[in-house]
Amino acid sequence: LSLRDEFGQWDPRNQRPELWNLYNGRHTVGQHVRAFPISNWTELDVWRYIARENIELPGLYYAHEREVFERDGMWRAVGEVSRPRPDEDVVIKQVRYRTVGDMSCTGAVASNATTVHDVVREVAASTLTERGATRADDRISEAAMEDRKKDGYF
Known part of the structure; x- marks a missing residue:
């Protein structure tokens, strides 16, 4: 899952930590979410x-x-x-x-x-x-x- 802008770009400063075992699918408008299930x-x-x-x-x-x-x-x-x-x-x-x-x-x-x-x-x-x-x-x-x-x- 990757939420990007209309140009396919993502802003790493606007990305929450990738803590898969604490994954929370809620996000705010414009916030980028990426899921890495093996990141830990x-x-x-x-x-x-x-x-x-x-x-x-x-x-x-x-x-x-x-x-x-x-x-x-x-x-x-x-x-x-x-x-x-x-x-x-x-x-x-x-x-x-x-x-x-x-x-x-x-x-x-x-x-x-x-x-x-x-x-x-x-x-x-x-x-x-x-x-x-x-x-x-x-x-x-x-x-x-x-x-x-x-x-x-x-």
Whole structure:
């Protein structure tokens, strides 16, 4: 369910929190409502579901060798919009992405997980959230992702 204006646009500042277990269908005129029934799932919940349902995923979600450089304690892939600075060495490491997003704000983690079950074990043992491990924006400022939302990133 998504209530949008006549141009198909939605205003994130006019959207209530997406707390599915507290979902309330009442809304005011002009207020946007979006429903995400799995929004309270953890990363581990998602991977266990993928394993249980035998969902096939692209290889990007699994560990593979890639040219990366370290910035702010995070592995960043070398690419058109993600270039190392002169003091950052490029190395080849086996990494995977705990989230697949914009290359300019998503980091990789060192990993040997090449199957769904490997990923489930890795995530279950992790002490760092996906966001904490891979969201480069959060290293810039605590409000970086919220700033992106205000600018229409989503």
